[in-house]
Amino acid sequence: MILTVTPNPSLDRTYEIPSLGRGGVLRATGDRVDPGGKGVNVSRAVAAAGIRTTAVLPLGGAPGALLAELLGAQGVDVTAVSIAGQTRSNISLAEPDGTLTKINAPGPELAPEESALLLETVRTHDGSPAWIACCGSLPRGLRPEWYAELVTRAHEAGARIALDTSGPALLAALPNRPDVIKPNVHELATAVGRPLATLGDVVDAARELRALGAGAVLASLGADGQLLISAEGDHYGTAPAAEIRSNIGAGDASLAGFLIAGGAGPESLASALAHGAAAVRLPGSAMPTPADLRPDAVRVTRDLPLDLPLTEPAAVRSV
Incomplete structure (x- = not known):
């Protein structure tokens, strides 16, 4: 069983439009409403693969109730922490x-008692998860060290931790030794404080974060594939996806694929690549099923092309 924690979940409303123009009336050619938030998407992808998953979420108001209802319809168990505020809604134009x-x-904004209850809910969950995926930005009211405390509590409960966040929250959690972190290339550049222009730059940055405490680094490089730096060795992989419909949640589907396959080694990297490539071929933030995967298109190697220039060099971003 894979448990996910999303401190700032959302309802994601996606509108497909012919083109985006400021100041005009845009007529959508399609629309959908999906449960949103990085950890929520991981749970949706895990459930789509037929594996049991529970999403721990702070939920409030009518949007929170609808989010829980939509997740239940997709086979995701929800453990809700009631909050006074309303769950947010996000809008995407594709x-x-x-x-x-x-x-x-x-x-x-979460009150101190709501923050504490969310932490305690994860610690005392009785599902004996193999992995706990802690994902996304922190809402107002939670300090950057919140994820660090969550990593400690999850380890005390005997679970392995996958952490997908960025900025101060990521750096604060590294000394507590999350088992795997999943930055994209821009988040990785920000974490090490310098631009990344080649695959070799990404490898060096990932090794720095391992030295700071991360057990493994699964780095998303967009169109350039993914990189796994871990104690089992360094691996690089690609999975071409010519038909790009929406990249919402593709990184989350990728993390789900990685954990589904065990969360270590080249087989898990291959699964991550297959799930991420499948997700971008789907509308909105739809998560792939096993029928959507194209594993034969995935390539994983230990022969890293260190001089490979990134399609989109990563600059340091302010957070």
Whole structure:
């Protein structure tokens, strides 16, 4: 069983539009509403693979109730922590060429007692999860060290931790030794404080984060594939996806694929690549099923092309 924790979940409303123009009336050619948030998407992808998963979420108001209902319909067990504020709603505008414009609401502010209850709910969960995936931005009211404390409590409960966050929250958690972290290339550049222009730059940055405490680094490189730096060795992989419909949640589907396959080694990297490539071929933030995967298109190697220039060099971003 895989448990996910999403401190700032959302309802994701996606509209498919012919093109984006400021100041005009945009007529959607398609629309959908999905449960949102990085950990939520991981749970949805795990459930789509037929594996048991529970999503621990702070939920409030009518949007929170709808989110729980939608997750239940997709086979995800929900453990809700009731909060006074309302769960946020996000909007995405998807154009035919794959361009995505997102408007993310800040979300509610969690009170100290709500923050404490969320931590305690994870610690005392009785499902004996093999992995706990802690994902996404922290809502207002939670300090950057919140994830660090969650990593410690989860380890005390005997679970392995996959952490997908960025900025100060990521750096604060590293000394507590999460088993795997999953930055994208821009988050990795920000974490080490310098631009990344080649695959070799990414390898060096990932090794730095391992030295700071991460057990393994699963780095998403967008169109350039993914990199896994771990005690089992360094691996690089690609999975071409010519038909890009929406990249919402593709990284989350990738993390789900990695954990489904055991969360270590080249087989898990291959699963991550297959799930991520399948997700971008689907509308909105739909998560892939096993029938959507194309494992034969995945390539994984230990022969790292260190001089490979990144398609989109990663600059340091302010957080």
